[in-house]
Amino acid sequence: MNATSLKIRSAGRSDLTSLIDLYQHLSEGDEKPLLTVAEEIFEKFLTYQGSEIIVGEVAGQLVASCTLVVVPNLTRGGRPYGLLENVVTHRDFRNHGFGRQLLHYASDIALKADCYKVMLMTGSKKPETIQFYLGAGFEQSKIGFQMRRIPPRPDT
Template identity: 40%
Template sequence: MVREIADADFEGLMKLYVQLHDNPFPKKDERVMAIWERVLADPDHHVIVCEEDGKIVSSCVCVIVPNLTHGQRPYAFIENVITDEKYRGRGLATACLDFARDIAVCENCYKIMLLTGSKKESTLRFYERAGYNKNDKTAFISWL
């Protein structure tokens, strides 16, 4: 089942995120929970999850960004694409990305952007099969 995150999904999402760049499981303190509440309350911040047998096994984030160009149509940004290593190769991340695309279409976005730090050919081919291309733009990052 693919859906948007709910308040009760904090633990499940954080367990999945441990596999994303070896993130440590965050301490469930006031600061972290304030971020969680902010994400849940933001109508432009969509955390999409795929759940199987009551466990969150895949996810991506889709943020809708208001915009003053392109006829004042917003754009979408995809981040934190992850599937539990035991569930990979089953189309779950693609289902999350398709759900994000549906949100972007409903929000009248003119484009969706996605960045990956992966250099693995299999990952790059996965994103291309999901409808993204690496030819139209050049990405630059300045880490803070």
Template identity: 45%
Template sequence: MAEEISVRALKQDDLTGLLSLYRQLVANDLPLSPVLAETQFAEILRRDGMTVFGGFAGTVLASTCTLIVVPNLTRGGMSYAFIENVVTDAGHRRTGLGRRTVQAAIDAALAADCYAVRLMTGAKQPGTLDFYRSCGFDMTKHGLEVRRIPPR
């Protein structure tokens, strides 16, 4: 029997699973103390316009992305959104769970009347870019950034 698949907004008690997923997202990431992780995650969950979505295979958190909705004074006052920190556990890739998780974030952004949902990636693997295209993203703009730490 296949595991039940579900997607929902994460809660504070999902932090351990989330941090496990993030270890697959950024190899050799900067260290994060457990106290700071708890504090930061609580702040994220309290912040209006931010939602961390989790895709579950049964009871296992196996996919995640963060949605950030930004209020705006152009485009008739319609907000825009960013999706960040997209990762699916290696053992659950190519199952549709990652796509369902990202789609939940897109749906929430559109329900919040966002005129655009943006996602930046440093990935160069064709499979990753194909995944984002399959979620509905198009390469319509150039992304520029100023970084404090080097890209991965």
């Protein structure tokens, strides 16, 4: 299997069940939404201009995904910024370059939307996770803060 076998596209409604299963590779045992709730949330993505769930598939199986939201902005000359979240690659498909391809694809979409930056955060302190993002062209240049309603995922 090589990196060129990845097909990248926007997620569709028919991907929801597979996408929810793929998210278990972010944090095994994470609470799954009911399918009806997931369908409602997905509809919001379709109506929020600049938001998109991007998926990568190999032989018809979803193996990677990330969410891009282009956020309107009144600084930087009115240029928006891109926010990437829920970056995940199925455990069995890691280290093939799929995640990097997906991040580059999402970043290209954001830059074409005139975003002045594309950013993401990770809660992981694992050196291989940090190295993955650095290797994909992101720099570790800011300090992040958050308020949480639910506890962070364990760093697994």
